[in-house]
Amino acid sequence: METVFSQIAWLIPLFPLIAFIILIAIGKQGNKWSSYISIGFTLLSFILAFLVLIERLNGTMDAYTWNEFDWLSFGDISIKLGFEINNLNAMMLIVVTLVSLLVNLYSKAYMKDDARITVFFSYISLFTFSMLGLVISVNLLELYIFWELVGVCSFLLIGFWYEKESAKAAAKKAFIVTRIGDVGLFIAILLLFWYMPNHSLDFTDIHNAFSTNSIPIEAWVVTLIAILIFVGAMGKSGQFPLHTWLPDAMEGPTPISALIHAATMVAAGVYLVARTYDIFLASSIAMEVVAYVGGFTAIFAATIAIAQNDFKRILAYSTVSQLGYMMLALGIGAYTAGIFHLFTHAFFKALLFLGAGSVIHALHKQDIREMGGIWKSMKVTSWTFVIGALALSGIPPFSGFWSKEAILTEAYIDNKFLFIIGITAAFFTAFYMTRLFKLAFMGDSRAGNAPKESPFVMTLPLIVLCVLAIIAGFVFTPWTSWLGEWLTGDVVEEHTNWIVMIISIIVALAGIVLGWIMFGEQSKSSQSHNTRNWAYKLLENRYYIDELYHWIIVKPLRGLGLLLNAIDRFIVDGIVKLTANIMLGTGRVGTSVQNGQVQTYGLVTLIGFIIIIAAMLGRRYF
């Protein structure tokens, strides 16, 4: 089969880069038409990604790899850059370009009144470039480069409204917390570099080395490498305990939350684990770590989402929770299910965020307690949002049901404990989404202004994503395991498991019904009742994790800094000053001795003579 489009796939990230350079160059003058440049180039990327996908669908399993660019050499080692197209990458390319295209389109209306709209579109283009570069990276170092670049774009876009103190703090936090994870990945790269044959960091070589156990490497080192890679993934994908930045990242413009903090960048951690999966498979301990951290994050974040009042923060915790599902899936060996959930989640979560953006755009409010009554006036937003919410809650036949069901089925077979965790989290998910929907969309309007439906450029992406949220699940159902074969190359058995399917439907429905009853018409009174509850308080304050970090990390670091500062000023510099003063003092004494009196000189001579005699005698005895 031909690989025409795969060969030119390096153009896919290049288009948004060109858009970025153009936009940065024209600056403010381009405010009127900057969106067209960004949309146009992203569209080109999307078309090419689409062609690549078609080609991969009809083509072989073999990856197309090109790494000929000598980038960095030292000694006789040379690190090359290049790109790789395989089925996983092709799928990621289409997800990233499609969501990016839709978000670009949506932002055209959402950001139209912002004075820095050109800057906004240039950042979005830079992000799209970096994310696509990350996906087609041929080796781990190249991935790390783009990994950092997407982090910076995320930072820039979270802090886009830089005048707000909260946005500034959130941007800083996002950068630093993810960087802690990045250091883990960095050390993993160092380890791999010295252990891999020929110091190769190519994914193909990593795959070959670890899947066949062909390199001499101790088991604990493999575990260490895998866990360190996972630490990097934890940072990007908001896994506990590095999840704290993601909810704060909601300070950024809402289209950004949809693109970066729901559909693409945060999934990069999951992608990274999938890309280096052979290392994880070689270590059962690492696999368990991934599974349990993922499972814990899934349920942990879902409980927090119940007690949040900010529309976007609820969705953010939901994202953290769903990413936990994906990690859980990878950790129990359900590779296809994990990737599949990444795929469906990208669409329905982007849909939910863009829906949230549409609501916020209309109301200029984010607190769901101040919303209500949107259902009547914003039909498209409401309907698409409902479908997105149902997909997230795991109601058939929407896409989220199929992917969550695939994960739960594997968990049911593999690890009953994690299955219970997963099913409980699924219950919470249905519950908090119902609460969100009930408070924000139903009832009477508490906002004070009558919301109007958003313009077509904003509702069009909603509709497209809504369609995808409905149909994307059918590529991998209990009866069609085609996706699994396409991704892994192995024949995947059909995995119909009626028990799991029925349990998960019942649990999801139970969550919805309970939520619907609890947050009925008298929701206001129940709210005030709830706030007095200690458990509610714990959830509302996100288990006080932020406060904990503040007290055990930030404060001590600052204290240490101040202590060292004092030491630097008074002791390190003090010793120098003391030395200087001693010199000066000696000089003064010496000067005062030379006072012109012969008696003094005689005395000095005598003292000197005695010292010399003493020294000579001393030498004899010691």
Added chain:
Amino acid sequence: MLEHLPILSLITFSPLIGILILLFIPGQKGKAIRWVAIATTILTLLFSAWLYIGFDNSSSGMQFNEEVKFLEIPLNSELIAPPGTASIDYAYEFKYIMGVDGLSLALVFLTAFVSLMAALASVYIKKRWKTFYILFLLLEIGILGVFFARDLILFFIFFEITLIPMFFLIGIWGFNDRERAANKFIIYNGVGSAIMLIAILILINTAGFYYVEGSELVGDILRYTSDTSVITDNLFDPQSIVNLEGTIFHLNDVMKSFIFIMLLIAFGIKLPIFPFHTWMLKVHIEAPPSIVMIHSGLLLKMGAYGLIRFGVILFPEQAKEWAFVLAILGIINILYGAILAFVQNEFRLILAYSSISHMGIVLLGIAAFNEAGMQGAIYQLVSHGLISALMFLIVGSIYERTQTTQLDELGGLAKSIPFISGILLIAGMASLGLPGLSGFISEFLAFVGLFETMPVVTVVGTLGIVLTAVYVLRGVLKITFGSLPVQYTKMNEARLIEAVPMIALVTFILLLGIYPAVLIDPMQETILSIITKMGG
């Protein structure tokens, strides 16, 4: 064509042309003085670019050598001759020897480039332009000479030449406490120079001699010289009298360690290595920003250069023995600098501590004793030179507009001066080692290199990656993000003379980050030969 020109001397002394012209321009013609100085630095940069183009990347040795014998001092042979060798005549000869290899080339180009940037940034110097620029150009001569000199005494002379102009540049044009800063600068560096001079004299006396076969008229002559090639040959030749026990010239291992430590201290003060860093904090705060560009961007690099050129290359065994100590010192620099930078309120102090932290990477790279590490160390010198020059260029521009660089008095400048704020953000990103910018390559190389020999130490060092992000973002975001104080709402955006060097520096930082071969290709062979000599 380049072969027939004394290109190295041409580069080194080209600022002299500017100085001569400046002497004939009346002091009050500020504009003319400034442009002559800028034109001179451009000339030096062009010569350096020419050298870069003509440089043979495949050669590991010295290129474009220039050698002129300056003077010969006959020594009293009866006094110093060992018994039985009285028939030999002794003489000390001093040669002017210049040469360039990959290590020098990188730093020379950096010097020429940063000097031009600093000359442009000196628009905010408000008094005595003529003296300022004469001293400025003199300083440039000194730095260039340091990187070309192949003779220890010549090196020492150039090294000292940098001190005097710097002393006056801090003391006359600095901020409030400038005189104390200048004094502190000269005392510390004076001590460093004294120690270096002792080490050099011991080296000349023990390793710096060679025989000249006498004719019938004149007897054999034993010449003392400070030529590094002679010293290197003697040190590495097991047959030389330096290494032969029983001769009075015997330089045993203890002596070698002793000289190595002296060099480590002498250059460690310049680098600076903790705890010898307090002088440079003062310079960072008190010197005018354009001079700090030179100081932080170039002068600190002389310390690292000296350490590699004389400490590591002449005493590879001792350096290897001390590798662990070097690595620990590097870690201390990285973490100590980063933690202290985190609590400062004065942005210039943040940058000063940041320099200490970044110089730690250089020490780590040297301590690795492999190609990756050494390459990372030198890459870091160039990268940090560019980044700190850019940082202080911005500091100068901001100070000119706000009259302060205290963090708690600043904020929200992205609104009133978006261009400068954007450049500051890029500089910050480069400083914290973002891939795509130069700082990442050096960090990566240094860590990869050190990881081979000392993995645990390296892991501790990677903590610096997080801490750097913490203090850089704290400083940069405090200045550019947040709400804008009322008094700063009406500020002028960067002028052309500010924007040009900013863009030029950013371009180079990007170039080094994206396509490292431009710097690595010329120095690779040199580094390979250094490492091979160490048997690493």
